Amino acid sequence: MEAARRLFLTDGLQVTLARVASEAGVSKGGLIYHFGSKEDLVTALAVRMVHEFRHEVEERVEADDAGPGRLVRAYVRVSVDPAADQTLAQERQALEVILGTVAEVHEIWRADSRWWKDALATDGLPELTRDLVIAAADGVWATVEWGDPYPPGRTEALRDRLLALTHEWGE
Template sequence: MGRTAGRSPEDTRRALLDAAGEAIRTRGVNATLDEIARHAGVSKGGLIYHFASKDELILELARDLLASFRAQVEGRLDPADTEPGRYTRAYVRALLAPAADEVAVRKAMALITQLTTVPAVAELVDADTRQLNAELHADGLPPDVLTLVIAAADGVSSAPLWGETVDRPAIRQLERRLIQLTRQPAWWQQLPWEE
């Protein structure tokens, strides 16, 4: 099965990552390279050309998922917003954004969960989480406000795993309230924050 006519190396690489995601979602991390290559429409040799091993492919798939979420956050930064909490607001918007395809959201969440059973992926996710948390904590919000806002957004964002939609009026209202919480310095200063 040679290279698919008209498909660039980048397109082939993308097809392999998508095929790996689908195979792992349906068969688990034990999905074979043959299955992934077949699903992507390339030979096993073609897969090996792009990813030297299954471990490399799995790590790259995890990196791709993490980068995709980071791009969503970055894409929701308001260039006119220079106040403390700017990054946190983008994070909330990214987590609570209405999904064009709720099934795809559930699949992505299930996939990253499966991938974290691989120790190298778990380490990668832990490092990314530490970096993200450092960026959120450097965003200028009081720690308790940050914890409250992030915990609420994280919790609601998992709703698709349970068959619930995040695209409904109550969630839009919650998103507005969480954003509002990040913009209320007057009441922050009145609370007794402990170090």
Template structure:
């Protein structure tokens, strides 16, 4: 079949990645290239034109998921904020932002979890995590404050995976308080249980 009429190569590639995500979420990593191509409305040859192998497709799918999150963090950087912790605040905002479609958020988390079982994807995720940790280290916050606020945001952000939500007033208050800790790290250091 080749390229579907009316679709640009970029549109076809995007459709293939979306289809791969949907098929893998429902059928698992054993889903075939035929299944993915059929779901995207292209021939297997059309899929192979864009992605030479299933491994290449899975890697690109993982890259797209990671890039969406990185884009979300970048979009939440405050251009007027030049104080230490600027990147960390954007990260907190991205993780704790109310999600319009919590089912889609849950699917995205499940997808990256499944993809991370593929060794090449696990290596990609590890490299992305190292890069993220380097950005945190350069952000200028005391390590204990950074650990506290990122661990809290990371933990709360996975609530949709278990059927929870991050769209409550309590979550907005938590986001506000975590951001306050990045602006005034001495608040954290003055707590009696600080080592």
């Protein structure tokens, strides 16, 4: 999948399975054994991206944070991370655009969106606060794609303010 990711980023989805296999150092038959078609490889890569993001968020839930909004705060920490590698973030977003041209991938992302809505809905924050904080965090993340991210000090201030909002909602 790593070879496919690299090739899709540089050459798009027109890359052949033979080329992916060559890049990965495996036979085409070996690749087809694991991924029956290019569509299967593309959807597997999309599922991998979904699970990687979920794992990143789970890793950022603070062990001593038992209050309402703990999952939202972890989501913010991942999405608004001033230490994040901008090149990797831009690659991830570019790959999302490329994979997004496949209809099956849209269904994977819709299912993931529903999963997040359900998971975040049980996180204990009022719906409006939760939606505002998540939308803002996603917006800060999107500035990387636009090529004009906030400077590091501003990104940290935005992250801290969003985190604070998850504690102030009852005031």
